[in-house]
Amino acid sequence: MIRTVPDRQNSSPGLDTYSDRHTPPPSLVVALALNVLSMLQIWRERARSRRELAARSDRELQDIGASQSSISNEISKPFWRA
16 A cells, blocks of 8 residues: 655655555455455355265265265365365
């Protein structure tokens, strides 16, 4: 973000500019917030899907073509791991 500040040698305000390195541009902050929200949504969906798989019976797993061992492997993963 570029701000104007008075020049120490010249008393007229707005003649000098400096870059405020401590404040990121608003678009960057918004993009970061959206990315974080998107990642949280993905994590919640993974956790929900794994809970649903864990609740399925062997018969239901056979119907969808999955084995108990493959499901056990999937549900043992933490929510942040794909």
